[in-house]
Amino acid sequence: EPEVTQTPSHQVTQMGQEVILRCVPISNHLYFYWYRQILGQKVEFLVSFYNNEISEKSEIFDDQFSVERPDGSNFTLKIRSTKLEDSxxxxxxxxxxxxxxxxxxxxxxxxxxx
Amino acid sequence: DQQVKQNSPSLSVQEGRISILNCDYTNSMFDYFLWYKKYPAEGPTFLISISSIKDKNEDGRFTVFLNKSAKHLSLHIVPSQPGDSAVYFCAASMPNNDMRFGAGTRLTVKP
Structure with a gap:
């Protein structure tokens, strides 16, 4: 069965650094999402993306976050200046x-x- | 933001018995409900869903019940198997596809 792949599986960074999380969605899919789960807490919606633009975003998805579909296969989440609570x-x-x-x-x- | 609540953080059942996982929601705008299963070190995987116009959906050993008046849904697994041991997330979706998840219930099925 086709699957969504994410890289890397683990990312360690210093506070204030920029990180880019990469995803390759299933090839014929059109709608893309990022969620996060802080340890011990529930899965939280961050952002949805369709037709090369953000469709919906939560209050968590502030100006420090951005998403991009740079080519036909990748979907990335960038955090510009990471904070401890982004873990x-x-x-x-x-x-x-x-x-x-x-x-x-x-x-x-x-x-x-x- | 507690629009979807799973009040039981854990549940333990004997193999072969029924597992019942519960979920409550507060937002009447939700029109679609889903259950996801998550194993350690993996992303959530879709299990079963139900539209708000139905009150029951069955798929093999898994049945989801929806009580709209009580804003409550439940997932029944029967018979439970050790491989069902995982964290189960209840999710509710609005017409704009904004989806909210519960905190999850860890199910342990003992052989």
């Missing part, structure tokens, strides 16, 4: 249609900000 597992997800279709999640990138 979390970040999940990328994709779906074919915007009709409550089930999301296919990647296995996540564990981000640790020191």
């Amino acid at each position: 979390a597992m970040y999940f990328c997800a994709s779906t074919l249609r915007d009709t409550n279709e089930k999301l296919f999640f990647g296995s996540g990138t564990q981000l640790s900000v020191l």
Whole structure:
């Protein structure tokens, strides 16, 4: 079965540094998402992306965050100046249609900000 | 933001018995509900869903029940198997596809 892939699986960075989390969604999917899960807490929606622009974003997704689909396959999440509280597992997800279709999640990138 | 609540952080059942995982929601705008299963070091995987116009959806050993008046849904797994041991997330989606997740319930099925 096709899958969403995320790299790296673990990322350690210093506070204030920029990080880019990478995702390759399923090839024919059109809608892309980033979620995060802080250790011990629930999965939180960050942003959805369709047709090369942000469709929805949560209050977590402030000016420090940005997303990009630089080519036909990658979908990236950039955090410009990381904070300690950005430490979390970040999940990328994709779906074919915007009709409550089930999301296919990647296995996540564990981000640790020191 | 506690629009979706899973009040039981953990549940332990014996193999072969029924597992019942519960979820409550507060936002009446939710029109679609999903359950995801998550193993350690993996992303959540879709399990089963239900539209708000239905009250039951069944897929093999998994059945989801929706009680709209109580804003409550539950996932029944019967019979439970050790491989079902995982964290189960309840999710609710609005018409704009904004999805909210519960905190998860860790299910342990003992052989």
